Amino acid sequence: MSEPLPALRLVGLCKHFGRPAVDHLDLTVRQGELYALLGPNGAGKTTTLRMVAGLLAPDAGKVELLGVDLAHEPARAKQGIAYLPDEPMLYAKLKPTEYLEFVAGLWGVEAGVAEARARHLLDWLDLTRHAHELTEGFSRGMKQKLALAGALIHEPQLLILDEPLTGLDAAAARQVKDLLLDHTRKGGTVLLTTHILEVAERMAQRIGIIQHGKLIAEGTLEQLRGQTADAADGATLEDIFLQLTGQA
Amino acid sequence: MKLRPGGSLWLLRHELRLYYFRMGITKAGTARRGLSRGNLILMALALVALHGFAVFLMRPFDQDYNASALVAIGATVMLAIVFTMMVSQGLKSSIDVLFERGDLDLLLSSPLPSRSIFMVRLAAVVIGTAALYLFLMAPFANAGLILGHARALAVYPVVLGMAAVAASLSMLLTLALVRLVGIRRTRVLAQVLGALMGALIFLISQVYANSGNSAQQTLGAWIDRHTAAGAPFGPDSLLWTPGRAVLGEPLSILAIAALGLAAFFLTANFTHGFFVRGVQQAVSLVKNAAAPAGGPRYRFGRSLAVTVLLKEWRLILRDPQLISQVLLQLLYLLPLCFMLVFKASTVVPGLGASLTFLCTSLTTALAWLIIAAEDAPDLLRTAPAPPSIVAGAKLAAAVAPALVLMAAPLLWVAWRQPVSAILLALCVTGASTSAALLVRWGAVPAARGDFRRRAAGSMVSNILEWGGAMLWAGLSWVLMALAQPGQVSLWVALAGAALFVLLFVLMALAWARRQRTP
Numbered sequence: 001m002s003e004p005l006p007a008l009r010l011v012g013l014c015k016h017f018g019r020p021a022v023d024h025l026d027l028t029v030r031q032g033e034l035y036a037l038l039g040p041n042g043a044g045k046t047t048t049l050r051m052v053a054g055l056l057a058p059d060a061g062k063v064e065l066l067g068v069d070l071a072h073e074p075a076r077a078k079q080g081i082a083y084l085p086d087e088p089m090l091y092a093k094l095k096p097t098e099y100l101e102f103v104a105g106l107w108g109v110e111a112g113v114a115e116a117r118a119r120h121l122l123d124w125l126d127l128t129r130h131a132h133e134l135t136e137g138f139s140r141g142m143k144q145k146l147a148l149a150g151a152l153i154h155e156p157q158l159l160i161l162d163e164p165l166t167g168l169d170a171a172a173a174r175q176v177k178d179l180l181l182d183h184t185r186k187g188g189t190v191l192l193t194t195h196i197l198e199v200a201e202r203m204a205q206r207i208g209i210i211q212h213g214k215l216i217a218e219g220t221l222e223q224l225r226g227q228t229a230d231a232a233d234g235a236t237l238e239d240i241f242l243q244l245t246g247q248a
Numbered sequence: 249m250k251l252r253p254g255g256s257l258w259l260l261r262h263e264l265r266l267y268y269f270r271m272g273i274t275k276a277g278t279a280r281r282g283l284s285r286g287n288l289i290l291m292a293l294a295l296v297a298l299h300g301f302a303v304f305l306m307r308p309f310d311q312d313y314n315a316s317a318l319v320a321i322g323a324t325v326m327l328a329i330v331f332t333m334m335v336s337q338g339l340k341s342s343i344d345v346l347f348e349r350g351d352l353d354l355l356l357s358s359p360l361p362s363r364s365i366f367m368v369r370l371a372a373v374v375i376g377t378a379a380l381y382l383f384l385m386a387p388f389a390n391a392g393l394i395l396g397h398a399r400a401l402a403v404y405p406v407v408l409g410m411a412a413v414a415a416s417l418s419m420l421l422t423l424a425l426v427r428l429v430g431i432r433r434t435r436v437l438a439q440v441l442g443a444l445m446g447a448l449i450f451l452i453s454q455v456y457a458n459s460g461n462s463a464q465q466t467l468g469a470w471i472d473r474h475t476a477a478g479a480p481f482g483p484d485s486l487l488w489t490p491g492r493a494v495l496g497e498p499l500s501i502l503a504i505a506a507l508g509l510a511a512f513f514l515t516a517n518f519t520h521g522f523f524v525r526g527v528q529q530a531v532s533l534v535k536n537a538a539a540p541a542g543g544p545r546y547r548f549g550r551s552l553a554v555t556v557l558l559k560e561w562r563l564i565l566r567d568p569q570l571i572s573q574v575l576l577q578l579l580y581l582l583p584l585c586f587m588l589v590f591k592a593s594t595v596v597p598g599l600g601a602s603l604t605f606l607c608t609s610l611t612t613a614l615a616w617l618i619i620a621a622e623d624a625p626d627l628l629r630t631a632p633a634p635p636s637i638v639a640g641a642k643l644a645a646a647v648a649p650a651l652v653l654m655a656a657p658l659l660w661v662a663w664r665q666p667v668s669a670i671l672l673a674l675c676v677t678g679a680s681t682s683a684a685l686l687v688r689w690g691a692v693p694a695a696r697g698d699f700r701r702r703a704a705g706s707m708v709s710n711i712l713e714w715g716g717a718m719l720w721a722g723l724s725w726v727l728m729a730l731a732q733p734g735q736v737s738l739w740v741a742l743a744g745a746a747l748f749v750l751l752f753v754l755m756a757l758a759w760a761r762r763q764r765t766p
Binding site for chain 1: 543544545546547548549550551552555556558559562563566567623624626627628629630631632633634638
C-alpha cells in the first residue's frame with residue numbers, strides 16, 4: 001500500500017533578510033499528526049510558517065501542501081490550509097457571524113455547510129452569546145477563539161498556527177488545545193510553533209527544533225532524548241531544548 | 249532648563265513634546281517623531297517671508313496706527329472666523345488627549361494630582377490650538393513693533409486668550425457629550441461638530457455668494473443699520489471688544505486675557521473631578537447591544553464579490569470617526585448643489601468640473617480606506633479566493649458611494665440638459681474608477697487610524713492622484729462646454745483631446761509603478 005501524501009513537505013527552503021532567516025530547510029509533516037516547531041527567538045519559525053501559508057515567497061526551495069506545489073498552484077494549495085498568526089487576523093468592526101461569513105466566502109464554503117459549522121464552532125468556543133457584538137470589544141482570548149473558528153470554518157486539512165496560546169487564560173487555552181487535538185483525531189493535521197514547551201511535550205506527536213533557520217533535531221520526545229548527549233531518561237523537553245540549542 | 253520631575257511644568261513639557269511628535273508624518277508604515285529637517289527649514293523660511301510680507305503690508309500705516317471703529321468691527325469679524333476654527337481644532341485635540349492617546353491610565357495611576365494632570369492637559373490643548381494662529385499672526389505683531397507700534401503686540405494675549413476660551417469650550421463640550429451620550433457617540437459627534445465648525449465659514453460665504461444681488465443688498469442695508477452709531481451693535485458695542493483688543497486697546501486686551509484665564513481655570517477646577525471619574529468609568533464601561541432573540545442570524549451563500557463589498561461597507565459605516573472625516577469632504581458639495589439649483593443654465597461646465605473633482609476626492613478617500621488600510625491583508629493572501637474578484641469588489645466598494653451621491657445632481661442636470669447629463673455621468677464614472685485604480689496601484693499599506701495623514705504616504709502617488717483629479721475635472725469642463733449651444737470651437741475640442749491624452753499617459757505611468765496590494 002502506498003504511503004499517504006504528507007500534509008506538508010518543505011524541500012530546501014531558503015529565505016534571506018540580509019542574513020539567512022531560513023536556511024535550506026527540509027521538513028515533512030504527516031497527515032493526521034500534530035507537529036510542534038520549536039526554536040529560540042529569531043530562529044526562523046514565523047518566517048517558515050509565513051512561507052508555508054503563501055505570505056512570503058521563498059528565495060529558493062519548494063513548499064508542497066498535500067502534494068500540491070504552492071508556487072505553481074497557489075489557489076488549489078491554499079484550499080486545504082488555514083493560517084493563524086499570533087495576532088489574530090480580525091476586523092474590529094465586524095461581528096463574529098459576519099467575520100465567519102466573510103472567511104467562508106473567501107474559501108467558497110457552501111452556505112448550508114458553513115452555517116452548520118459556524119453554529120457548532122461558536123457554540124463550542126462559547127462565543128454564541130457574543131455573536132451580535134463587534135469584535136473590537138473582545139478580550140484577547142475571545143479574539144483568538146474567533147480567529148480559530150474562522151480558520152476551521154472550511155475544515156482545512158492542515159492548520160498552521162503561530163503561537164496560538166499566547167496571552168490566553170487557562171480556560172481559553174484549554175479550549176484551543178482541545179480543539180486542536182479534536183482536529184487531529186478527525187484526521188486533520190496541525191503545525192504549530194510555541195514557546196510553551198509543556199504544550200509541545202504533551203500534545204505533539206513529533207517535534208522539530210529549528211535554530212538559525214536550520215532544523216537541528218526532529219522526532220518524538222523519546223527520539224529527541226536519544227539525539228541529546230546528556231539527556232537522562234526523564235529529561236523534559238525543556239532540558240532537551242536548552243541542550244540542543246546550546247542555552248543550557 | 250532642568251524641571252522638577254512630577255511637577256506641572258515638567259508634565260507640560262512632556263505634553264508639548266507629545267504634541268510635537270504627533271506632527272510627524274508616517275511614511276510607508278514607519279512613524280517619524282516631530283517634523284523633518286526639511287519641514288523645519290520650510291517653516292523657518294515661511295516665518296521669515298511672513299515677517300517681510302507683514303512689514304510691507306503695515307508700512308503704509310507707519311504714521312497713523314489709530315484704529316477706527318469700523319476697523320475694530322472688521323477685526324472682530326475676522327477673529328470670529330478664527331475662533332470657530334479654534335473650536336474645531338480644540339474639539340479634535342480634546343478627543344485626542346481624552347481618548348486617542350491612551351496614556352491616561354498611566355498618568356492617573358501615578359502619584360501626580362489629578363487636578364494637575366487635567367490642567368496641564370487643558371493647557372496643552374490651549375497651546376496646540378493657539379500655535380497655528382500665532383504662527384500666522386505673530387509676524388504682524390512683530391512687524392508692528394519694528395515699525396514702532398508696540399500696541400501690535402496685542403496679537404499675542406488676544407490669540408492666547410481666544411485659544412483658552414476655545415479650548416475650554418471644546419473640552420467642556422466633549423465632557424458634556426461623554427456624560428450625555430457616552431464615549432463612542434461623543435467621538436462621532438465631536439468629530440462631526442469639529443468638521444462643521446471648520447467648514448461653517450466656507451458654507452456661509454458660499455450661501456452669501458450664491459444668494460443673488462437683491463438678497464446681498466438687503467443684508468448689507470441691515471448690517472449698516474444695526475452697526476451705525478447709536479445702534480445696538482454700534483461701534484461702541486461690547487460685541488466688538490475682540491477687534492478693539494487686537495488693535496491694541498488696553499482695556500479690551502485685559503478683558504480678553506481675563507476671559508481666557510477665567511475660562512481656563514474654571515474649566516480645570518470644576519470639571520477635573522468628572523474628567524477623572526466620568527471618563528475613566530465610561531472608558532471601562534463596555535455597552536453591548538442586547539442579543540437578538542432566537543440566536544445569531546447568518547447570511548452565508550452570498551457570492552464572493554458581494555461578501556467583500558458588504559464587508560468593506562460595514563467596516564466604513566461602523567467607524568464614525570472615518571465617516572465624519574469623509575463627510576467633511578461632502579460638506580463642500582452643498583454650495584455646489586445651491587449653484588446647481590439656482591444657476592444651472594449658465595454654469596453647467598464649471599459645475600460638472602467641480603462635481604467630477606469632488607467625486608474623485610471622495611473615491612480616493614474611500615479607496616484608501618478599503619485598499620491601503622485593509623485590516624487583515626494576510627487573511628486575504630492566505631485564502632484561495634481569486635485575487636481579481638477580491639480586488640474588483642474592493643474597487644466597486646470604493647466607487648459606488650460617489651456614484652450614488654451623484655445620482656441626484658445628475659438627475660437635475662438631465663432634466664435641464666440631457667446631453668450634458670450623459671457627459672457628466674461618463675466623466676464622473678471614469679473619474680471615480682480611475683481614482684480608485686490610482687489608489688490601488690500606488691497604495692502603501694497603512695492603518696485606518698492614519699487616514700488623516702494618508703497624504704504623507706508617497707509623494708509620487710499623491711501627485712498622480714491629484715493630477716488625475718484635475719485632468720478629469722478639466723475634461724469634464726471641456727466636454728460640458730462643448731455640449732452648450734454655440735460653445736463648440738476647435739480650440740476647446742483640441743484642449744479636450746490634449747486632456748484625454750494626458751490622462752492616458754498618467755494612468756499608464758501609475759500602472760507601470762503599481763504596488764502589489766491585496
